[in-house]
Amino acid sequence: MLQLIIVLPLLLTIPTVFAWKLFEKAGKKGYLTLIPFYNLYILLQLIKKPLWWYIFLLTPFINVFVYMLMVIELVKAFGKNDLIQHLFAAVLPFVYLPMIGMDSKSYYTDPDKIKKIKKGPVREWLDAIIFAVVAATIIRTFLFEAYTIPTSSMEKSLLVGDFLFVSKISYGPRIPNTPIAFPFVHHTLPWSETAKSYVEWVKWPYYRFAGLGPVKRNDAVVFNYPAGDTLSVRFQSNVSYYSLIREYGRERVWTDERNFGEIIARPVDKRENYIKRCVGLPGDVIQVVNGDLMVNGQPNPTPGIIQFRYSVKTDGSAINQKVLDKYDITEGKIGTTQGEYTFWISEEIANNLREMSSIKSVTRVTEPEGIWNPETFPNADNYPWNIDNYGPIEIPKAGRTVDLTALTLPLYERIITAYEGNKLEVKGNEIFINGKLSTTYTFKMDYYWLMGDNRHNSADSRYWGFVPNDHIVGKAVFVWLSLDKNKSLFNGKIRLSKSMRFVK
Template sequence: MEFIIFILVQALWFGTISWKFYLAADRKAWEAFVPVYNTYVLVKIAQRPTYWVLLYCIPVVGVVMGIIMVYELLHVFKFRKTWQTAAVMGSFGLYLAFLNYKEKLKYWGRDDAFIKKNLGEGVNSIFYAIVVATVIRSSTFEAYTIPTSSMEKSLMVGDFLVVSKMHYGVRVPMTQMTLPLVHNKIPFLGIPSYVSWPQIPYLRLPAIDPVKAGDPVVFNYPMDNMPVDKKENYVKRCVATPGDSLRIINTNVFVNGEAFKFPDRAFPQYLYYVKTNGQGFSKTQLKRDFDINYLTNTEQRKYPTDQDVYQRTSDEFIMFLQAQHLDDIENLPNVIKVWPVVADRPGSIADSTLPQGLVDLQNGQAEEILFPNPDSGHGERPYDDTWDNFGPIYIPQAGTTVSLTEKNIHAYRRVIGEYEEHDLKINSDGVVFIDGVESDKYTFEKSYYWMMGDNRHNSLDARKWGYVPEDHIVGKPVFIWMSYDKHGKGINSIRTNRVFTTVNGSGERQSYFWHFMVFIALFQIVQIIRRKRAA
C-alpha cells in the first residue's frame, strides 16, 4: 500500500511542477498527472525511444533514468546548463516548478549536435553503462567476495564469486530510492546509500531451481535492522528447507532423521584439540601441506577470523581441520593425540579420560546461549542446545499451522513479530496474543530455511540467529572467477586451482583458467591477422 501511495504522490507532485511543460509541447495538462502514462508522454516530448518507459519503471534503474529524463526535458525547452539539471535534482523538483510557473516556455525539440558537443560521447556512455550494469546486477548475475572464514574450505576468504540471481528466481528490488551499483553504504563516506521509504512489496520471478539442502546460498542477514534487500549479504550452506525437522548430534546433522550429506565440492572443517610433545608446529609446513593458517600475533590482530591454529599451553593447541587431514596431522612427529571438540548439553557428565583443557573448552562452549533461547540478557535458557548438539527444531513452511507453547514461542517469536509483521505480545502468564487476539496456534505465511557454515566451529549461523525467510534469499554462487590468498607468498597468493572454477557439481573442482587464456590468445591472433589482411 505504501508503494501505491508513493506512486500517486509522486505523480501528483510531478504533475504540479511540470504540467505547463506538457502544454508547451502541445500535450494535455492532465497527462502530466497520470502515473506511468506521464512518463510515456515525457519520453515522446524528449524524442527518446519508447522502451525508456520500461527502464524508468525498473526499481533502482528508475533513479538513474529520472536524472536522465530531467536533463532531456530541460534540453528540449532550451534550459541546457548543467547546473540547471543539478538544481532540479538538488531541490527535489522545486527549480522545475519555478521554471514551470515563472518562465515563458517554448518547445525547441532535441538538438543532438548540441548534446554531442557539450556532453560528448563519454557522459552518454557512462549513463548508459550504469543503466545496463544495474539491470544486469539486479536481474542476472552479481559479483561477491568472501570476507570471512565461515565457509572454509568450501568457499574461501578471498574467493571472488559470480552469484546467479536467476536460479532461485530474480527478486524484484524492494528499496526504490537507492543509488545504483552500491549495496547499503556509499563507499568512503560510510553513509546509507538508500532511503527506506517507500518499499515495494516482495515479488520474485519464477525460479530455475528451488533452494535445496546442500546448496550454497547468498542471503540477506535477517538480524540486520535495515530494509530486507539492503541487509548485509551472507553466504552459508542450506542445510534444511521448509517443512524439515533438523537435529544435530555430536556435530552430525540429521534432517528428517537422515544424516545430512555434503556435496562433492564441500570441505567442512571442525575444531580439534591437539596434544603435542612440547614441540610447536611449522607455520610454513602447515600452510604448504594443509593450507592451514598459523598466523603471527600481528597477522591475527589484522585478520581475526583467518586463524586456524591457537596455542593454549606449551603442549596443547586447538586447530580447525578438515577430516581428510586428520590422519596426516596425527602422524606428525610432534603430535601425541588429536580429539574432536564436541560441546555436550549443559549438565552432561564429562569424560574423565579427556585432558582438562579440552573439558574446560567444551564446557565453555556449552554455556553459550543459542537460538531459539530468548536474547533477554537475563540468562533465560529454556533450550539446552549447543553448537554440536542442537534441536530437534522445525523449519517453518508457509501454510503450516503449529501449536504455540510457552517454550516454542521463543522459536517463532521473530517469525511472527518481525518477518510476518504481526503484533505479538506475551503476558506474564505466558499467554500469547497475536494482533490483540489470544492465540494458541499460528499458521505461517512465509517459508524459511536453515543456513549453516561449513566451518562449523567458526561460523555465525542459524544456530545463533535462527531462520532465514524466503524473501531474504538473494542467489546461488555458481562460479569463482578469482581466488586470492592474502596469506600466500608471491605467485602462490593466487589460488590457480580455484580460478575460473564452478562452485557446484559432482567430482573434483576443475579450473578453466588456462582454457580461457588460450581462447584470449587465439582471439588476439585472429584479430592481428584480420587487421593485416585489411591493411
C-alpha cells in the first residue's frame, strides 16, 4: 500500500509535464511540472483549491479521479468550458494541454475572478451523470464493490440475501481485462438474458496493483468462477459447460442449440462472481477425510459455521415448524418414509436435535472412501475421490516445478492450457508443451483452494479444482443488510441481527 501512495502521485507527474506552457502562462516556472509531489501542490494553487485536497492525491485510485477533476479545473481557468473540452482534458491531457499552451488566444484567469457560467438543465444533468459514472466506476474497480449472496453455499456464515461490501484493495485491485463495458453491470445487459455488456475490441493483460496484503487462509474471498471460461447460454454458470461435455459429449453440446443454446466464451473479469472460503494457500496440501478438512495434515479450524448433510429420524411424528425456526434450519427435505428428514445443519444444531425426545437419530451423511464421484476434480478414475473423501492434493505455487506424467497430467492440464496459456499435446506417452517435449512444468502463478462452509451444498474447488491468482476479485469484509426472501417486510424480512456485521 505504501508503494501505491508513493508511485501513483509520481506517475501523475507524467501528464502534468504537458502543462508546462500552462504553468508559464499562469506565472509559474514551467520546470515546476517536473518536480513530483510539488507540481501537484502548484497545480492546486493555480486552480485555487484548498490544501486538504492533497489528502485525496495521496489516496490510491481516488487520486486518479481527483487529478482528472484538477485538470478540468485548470482548463476552465483558460476559458475551456465545453463538455467535450473537459472530456479531452481528462482523457487526453498529453494532447490537449499542449494545444492550449500553444494557443495564443488562450490565457490564464484567476479562478476567483471567473464569472460563473450558468449551465442549462441538460448540461447540468450530463455533468452530474458523467461525474457519478466515473466516480462509481473507479470506486467499484479499485476500492470496493457491493455484492449479493445468491446461493446457500456459505450458510450459515453468509446467508442468501446478504448484501455485502467486497474490498478490492485488500489483495490489490486488478486492471479490467475488458475496459470498454456498460457501467454498473457484470457480463450481461440488464434488458437481455444473452446480450454481452462488454466489447472485446480492447483487451488488457492481467495486472494487479499492490494491496494491503496477500490472501490468507480462512478469508472469505470473492473470485471469478474458474470453469466459467466457456458456457452454455441456456444454463449459464448454473451447470458447468465441462459437466455438460462429460455427460452429453462435445458434439451434441455444440450442435444442439435448441437444448443447450449458444456456446460462448468469457474473459476472466466477466466470469461469474463466486464467494467461498480460502482453505488452502499455494504450496498447501489439502485432504478431506470423512467430511473433515485437513490442511497440511492438520484439522483446519474456521471462523465460519460449517454445515453438513444430516439424516434425521423421528418416532414417526413430524418436526414442528417452530423447532425449525428456533434452530434456524432453512435447508431440508422430507424423506419418503414417515418421520425421516434430511437437513443441512451444523454439528451444534445436530446435537440440539439429538436432545429432543421425539428424535431417534441424527446421522451425518458422508460418501464412503473409495467411491468415485466423476464430477470431482480432476474428473479422472485414477483419482477415485468424492466430496467427503478427497485428496491429498498439493496446491500449485508460482515457481514450483512438478513432474508431468500420464498420471499427474489430469491435475495440471487446465493450468497449463486455460490458465497459463500454453499449447498442450499428448502423443502416445509423451507430453508436448508449445511443441517441446516436456517431462516437468513450472507454474507461473499462485493458486488457491476455496470451499463453501455449507460443505454438502457447495460447488467449489472439489468440483473445479484450483483457483488462479488472476481470478481473485477481493475480500468480503462487511454485511450491511440481510434480507430473508421467505418473509414479509413486517414479519422479519430484514434480519437485523445479521445486518451491519463484519464477515468472519
